[in-house]
Amino acid sequence: MNPLTLKTTILKFESELWSYYVPIPKKIGNSFIDGDNRRVKCTINSGEPIYSALMHKGDVYSIYMKKEFLKKNKLSEGDEVRVTLEKDNTEYGMPVPESFQVLMDQDDEGVKFFKQLTMGKQRSLIHIVGKVKNVDSQLAKGLAIMHHLKEAKGELAFKRLNVLIKEYNNRR
Structure with a gap:
């Protein structure tokens, strides 16, 4: 399916997470x-x-955003935005940081346990690695994740x- 672009407005609702x-x-x-x-x-402006799921919200679907995303992109409630949607074809529902992919390619046992997790838990772990931009920090987090999955x-x-x-970060 080809990308589709539409204009819509950023709206607010009360939730602890979104x-x-x-x-x-x-x-x-x-x-x-x-x-x-x-x-x-979903790309906004x-x-x-x-990378998100389309969530039901009344008679429409919604893409949820955190306040930090709006701040980083200089957006506010009520702003009209251009939204481009594409089908997410990534394996885990979000891109895997290269550093974590390298670890996964080298650790068959860790990957076996990783793939047994729910898709949501897999995305949570990928997010933990990807939210830091420093490759050394990503590697430390990825190593800790693989260690934990095998240990547990x-x-x-x-x-x-x-x-x-924390232990792996302190080793650097």
Whole structure:
């Protein structure tokens, strides 16, 4: 499916995790849904893409955004924006940082446990690695994740993982 561009407005709703969204008409949203897969790549005003699921919000779909995203992109509630939607064809519903992919390519046991996690947990771990731009920090986080998955036989415990990430960061 080809990318589709539309104009819409940034709206606000109250949530502890998400505060803002852009509405996507149901007819347009439906054209991007394939069975249970609602993942899209959403670009707002030619900025950094958001990899997201189309979320139901009343009679429309929505792409949720955090306040930090708006601030970084100098956007506000009520702004009219140009939204380009594309079907997300990435394996995990978001791009994998190159540093983490290299680790995954070298660690069959860690990848086996990683692939047993739910897609949401996989994306959470990819996000943990990708949210830092420094490659050394990404590698430390990725190594800690793989260590944790193997140590815990695939049982993800974020508190333990956070301790390991700190330990791996201190080793650098």
